[in-house]
Amino acid sequence: MPVLTDVPDDLALRGIFPPERAAGFGISLDTAEPWGGGRIEGRVERRSERRNRRPIDVTVRCWAAWLDIAPQLVGKKRLLRMDTYWDLRMRSVPIWLEEEVFMERFELGPLDEANWRHFAFHLPGELPRAFEGTFVSFRWRVEARRHRRIGNDRASLPLLVQEQRTSPVLRVETSPIGTWRLLEWKSEGEADAEAGPCSVAFEERRPEDMPLPGETRETELARRTRG
Secondary structure (H helix, E strand, O other), rough: OOEEEOHHHHHHHOOOOOOOOOOOEEEEEEEEOOOOOEOOOOOOOEEOOOOOEEEEEEEEEEEEEOOOOOOOHOOOOOOEEOOHHHHHHHHOOOOEEEEEEEEEEEEEEEOOOOOEEEEEEEEEOOOOOOOOOOOOOEEEEEEEEEOOOOOOOOEEEEEEOOOOOOOOEEEEEEOOOOOOEEEEEEEEOOOOOOEEEEEEEEOOOOOOOOOOOOOOOOHHHHHHHHH
């Protein structure tokens, strides 16, 4: 499945930090499986002629994130249409809050004699899969850092799973603010998940909420938006 290390246009304005580039080194990934039981493996590579004896550490983090929405939307609708998120984006720049649910760090050593340093993380099985929803998200990031006399030199990459959602479902998203039931679609790999104060669950739609014959997620969204 595609794992992105940059923020695509359709996920802009969601509080996802873009890649950060360090002055003297970068991160190269060989394996990126941002979910419970997965593996994140790669190298930190020297990208400068200058050799530095300060050690580099690598960190993998996961956050539960949720949208801080306007109070008038909380608890007002039992079932939301697919165009709800579009409405939210058009009203204002959304604010996302987050809580860290996992962090693991390794010290790799310096990039003085070595041109690169290998790292590998084996992720605990109970962690959520990378997911971007309407009100709730689970986000992963890998970061390499080296201390300087003042501050840090840091490179980091978001790890985003992006795949086509092909099955119509009722998606239930719960955050510290509330619970929302959304007419949505899911990919084959998406499943119920819970971490920190957030959870996502998938249920069958009612017959009257099913898409029209032959509709895709995009065509259903266009129809409901017009309506």
